[in-house]
Amino acid sequence: MDQLFNPDGIAIVGASSNPSKAGYVAIRNMKEKAYPGNVYPINVRESEILGYPCYASLKDVQGNIDLLVLIMPSKMIYTVMDELDQRMEEKGDVKFLVCAAADYAETKTPEGIDRQERLMRTARRFGIRVVGPNCIGVIDNRSRVDTTFVDTGVPFTSFGEPTGITFLSQSGALASAVLMEGASRVVPVLYNKFISIGNMADVDFVDLLDYFETDESTRVIGIYMEGYNDGKRLAASLRRVSLKKPIVVLKVGRSALGANAANSHTGSMAGSDRVYDAMFKQNGVIRVGTINEMIDTLQAFDRMPLPAGGNLFLYSQAGGPGIYCTDAISHYQELTMPVVSDDTKARLAASQLPMANICHPEGYADITASASVRNHVDGLQIVLEEKNVDAVIFITVVPTFLPQKELAEELVKMEQAVNHPGKPVYYCIMAGAYTALARGIMEKNGLCTFDSPERAVMAARNMCVYAAFRARHKKEA
């Protein structure tokens, strides 16, 4: 798969100079990310697009093409494949083909099926691996490849460094949503690798999982799945990979109606949801219910150490959100609000204002809205030093009169200085746009922030479930 994610030369059939066309946006993305290799737009009418010289046909490209991207209307597949046959006979250079266009076998029409067969005939003859059809393409933010036609609405320069999050999706639209939701976060999420596999005419979940297993820049894998036909093969692959790296799956078709819709969509039989659910549980795969839970969980795995257990201390600056969060924690049997030592209680009380609620109930502190920056930070540090605490949820609804920049900087400083290996802190900085300053500073320094208690708890629960799986299967890894 190396040449898919790090190709020497990319040609785009269906390249366009019209900004309202997919074949323009793909080239614009490559330009914006400054892909260092050659980009060959194939367009018979234009001389150049965004500074890249155009070629009338595939056979006119002199340079090497590792990756061929098809965004032209599906009915043109016959001509394009004939040209590709010719090129492969002469140069034999193309290794990967991403067919982004829709209107192939997923339509279940004879025409659609025939188009996909034509595509695959050439691919099989020359050993070209195919991604798609009916997908949005491939991104590698380290090699700066982006064949998608998705505009995230956020300039590339606003993103930080690429994360260790790799995402693969059976649905193009859902992949777009994950891309754009990620881009809309306080600090935009730059995925490591990102691949939309559509109809899986060739490259599928297992091929990619096997590759990501040893891909060094992939620390955690997210998957959107509708269904896969070879359950045994999938289970074996998930098992092997999840012993090394966390896998987070959003699997739809939970309901009979959803499974029916899935069948109409990518044509895949979703199969019994209970079978999938059991397979995920057995193999340490974390199943999530929503797109936001997916991104939250991927970020938590990417940035934080796995907790040693489920003892989760709830450290809140506000009573209401604290109670609300207690309800959320109580919902999960994997999580416990731990009893801490009398010494920790005494030190915690001494670090706070007299009105603070220390450990009523156990494993909970409400430091109150009057808490200063020092109260916030010192108390958290004391909680982290307690041996019976595996992880902490920190909640604050930054009051208008508390300097949030200072709060964020002091929390970062504490996290960097204190030695509490293996103890993730889920920072819930509530209240929307007002706290963007604090969250921005914290996120840029590798802390994991959330905008609501229930989302922080969900991520904490997911980390905890995976940590338990890894602990149970230490010997196998």
Next chain:
Amino acid sequence: MDQLFNPDGIAIVGASSNPSKAGYVAIRNMKEKAYPGNVYPINVRESEILGYPCYASLKDVQGNIDLLVLIMPSKMIYTVMDELDQRMEEKGDVKFLVCAAADYAETKTPEGIDRQERLMRTARRFGIRVVGPNCIGVIDNRSRVDTTFVDTGVPFTSFGEPTGITFLSQSGALASAVLMEGASRVVPVLYNKFISIGNMADVDFVDLLDYFETDESTRVIGIYMEGYNDGKRLAASLRRVSLKKPIVVLKVGRSALGANAANSHTGSMAGSDRVYDAMFKQNGVIRVGTINEMIDTLQAFDRMPLPAGGNLFLYSQAGGPGIYCTDAISHYQELTMPVVSDDTKARLAASQLPMANICHPEGYADITASASVRNHVDGLQIVLEEKNVDAVIFITVVPTFLPQKELAEELVKMEQAVNHPGKPVYYCIMAGAYTALARGIMEKNGLCTFDSPERAVMAARNMCVYAAFRARHKKEA
């Protein structure tokens, strides 16, 4: 309560010229909202704050004071109440008192209890109604009163017209979060009335519910609740009001631990959660689980007509999100994806591209990512005209190559022109910041948008449950 929400003269004890103090932000809020009455900051050291002349003591204010706000440190309550006694003997003008400061009876210390008793002694003697203590204050965005010390981070001028949403909260921090979360939405939410009731030393849920029942600008009521001691009285009030207006409650203390934390917080016994749950169900009160579900549901009730039933058509531009949403709909027994007539199916198919999936499964359409603006709008209109459809979830992940401004404007035009009374449409415009343009246009024109399918479904389910309650109890209203 009229003088609480529309007072003639507001005095603020604890007014400050220091921007990092609550007593400054409250005055800044009043200034920013241009409250047209007199504002009297009480501050012995300053001559003016933000242009408002200061008074050394309550007795120095010559003008009328309907509403007295206390933000000073709690230990000063004795001096302040002595001054208030004197003023009431001489002028007898104060009708309402908002005690925003904390450190009263909620601390359960003899000192805190004594402070609250001192406050209430004067109040009872002169018939002054008290809001708080331990609250963040009161807002009325029509009369432009804002006694809170919360900076939403969004300039007041960015908000639209006041909504019909009235919110009351037992927790100040949670109220702040609701205020700031609302302010952070694509089009910031301006609440109609907003009140944080803290310890409920006097004014409580029932007093306010009774007032909101006939308050014309209140169309829907949101409540954050930890507990209330007189269940019968609360149930009777909820029942009466919810026969006229929807009530949406976020009640915490679901879990034993949460109830324990609630007891430590506002000192109220949360009582058995099952009793509350049954009481809410029986009286048509919509119980929500999260802050976002609360705001979503309040907005839906505020803007849209109640549906006639639970037949919810799912109209999606994308397969993946469509299946994901089908799962969410299937989760609720109140919702059904309806069978539409053959005529509707034929018209719908004729309005779409050949590859569109029309009604597989029933009550579902996937118009595909290739759909134009006209495909989006025309198909939706046809679905709305079908008699077996009570409401629609519309999903689009606006592709980069679809003009989102045009899409939004055409949807607004269609909604304004088409005659389909009583059919709410939940517009799920996915993918974060990129779709802010479309969502902004739609929201400003009264359409209800959501950023994820599960949130749209939740609001649809809540509207449907309440509509059924109203239908069942038509005669009582």
